[in-house]
Amino acid sequence: MNDPLTQTELWTPLDIESEGTGGADELVARIDDMGPEEVGNLLTQEKGLVFRGFEITPEELDRVLDRLLPNRLAYVHGNSPRTKVGSNVYTSTEYPQEFTISMHNEMSYAHAWPARLAFYCQVQPGSGGATPVLDAARWLDSLDAEVREAFAGGVRYVQNLHDGFGLGKSWQDTFETTDRAEVEAFLEPTGARWEWKADGGIRVASVRPATTRHPVTGAEVWFNQSDQWHPAGLGDDTAAALAQILPEEDLPQNVTFADGTPIPAEYVVQIRDRGLEHAVDVDWRSGDLLLIDNVLLAHGRRPFTGARRVLVAMSD
Structure with a gap:
């Protein structure tokens, strides 16, 4: 058996930081400059991308998701408690905040599953509340x-x-x-x-x-x-x-x-x-976005205090 802890320490999702004024205009422009093929290649290579410092507002979210998730899917046959809050945008979960959500690939129990997930932090938690991610091959x-x-x-x-x-x-x-x-x-x-x-x-x-x-x-x-x-x-x-x-x-x-x-x-x-032990935590600030390849990465949720609100959308 390989040593998964050593392997996990060598990998983290790629942080992409704002280089200007932030907001949807800057992020959309950077995504458009790359083009959908390069974004897809980068996601496959890195497994997860964290967009930080852009301070995306809820009103700007659709513009960004339209670039990152060109074909947003409904959460049909999903087993997690969620509320639909927009155009195929959902609360990430409504599981009680004091509990950990263990690692999983979204809808891996289903006949078909989303290829990508995007998580958006609308309200950062008071404490805790990271989204752990885990290389599913290393799991x-x-x-x-x-x-x-x-x-x-x-x-x-x-x-x-x-x-x-x-x-x-x-x-x-x-x-x-x-x-x-x-x-x-x-x-x-x-x-x-x-x-x-x-x-x-x-x-x-x-x-x-x-x-x-x-x-x-x-x-x-x-x-x-x-x-x-x-x-x-x-x-x-x-x-x-x-x-x-x-x-x-x-x-x-x-x-x-x-x-x-x-x-x-x-x-x-x-x-x-073992999934939880070897996961890498993505901590949240309001306005952050996390894009993951749903086959290469599993995800979960750490317990938290405060009014954490993280939304999720998915695409094929």
């Missing part, structure tokens, strides 16, 4: 061979989405529709299996690979959310409390190996902890 290397081999056959995700009342997200929020036919039309080409339940909810099961390869570099990366979907990833007390309320098959989300075999809790804890 894979950091795991014990036993764990990598166990996941070689992939994983099976199960979502139980309620009809408006219950734990987790409703199917209406998840798929951004109230029409069952639209949900089925979305799921049909994804290879998922689903069933509408008597209480009005839906159970969706999907088998996905545990790793993927970057379409340009060919790098193999850890690319699944087993530690976030597994009860052991929640911690012993929370997992025990959920077990008292619901049987495993009715949890809002759950994960097994592809053949339905349970994933050992110690594997999940190793995946979660």
Whole structure:
């Protein structure tokens, strides 16, 4: 096994600092001077770009995102609690601020996922609240061979989405529709299996690979959310409390190996902890932007105090 800590210390996302008055005019001009191909090449090379000192305002955000994310996507089938605040712009998460969000590649559980993510800090936190990022190839290397081999056959995700009342997200929020036919039309080409339940909810099961390869570099990366979907990833007390309320098959989300075999809790804890241990924190100032390649980099969130507000948008 390679030493992931040493490797991680050699890498950080590229900081791009304002050289003038800042604002969207300067940043858009610099992006336009580079051109979309060079921006794409730089992002692939660096994995993440942090735009600092431009002090982008919320009113200017769309202009910048139009350059960095030319085809912004809706957060359909997303499992994180978010609020839509603009043209396919969302709150980054509404998970309670005192908790850490472990490392993950956005929608790696899905049939298709965004290629790029952009995070925008509208309000910097009082303390903490960094967005950790992690080279997903190094995350894979950091795991014990036993764990990598166990996941070689992939994983099976199960979502139980309620009809408006219950734990987790409703199917209406998840798929951004109230029409069952639209949900089925979305799921049909994804290879998922689903069933509408008597209480009005839906159970969706999907088998996905545990790793993927970057379409340009060919790098193999850890690319699944087993530690976030597994009860052991929640911690012993929370997992025990959920077990008292619901049987495993009715949890809002759950994960097994592809053949339905349970994933050992110690594997999940190793995946979660090594990801967080070897991540690099991106600290926020109001007006900062972070652009990441969603295959090459996983991301998360550190706990914080104050009124942190970070928005996210994504593109193919």
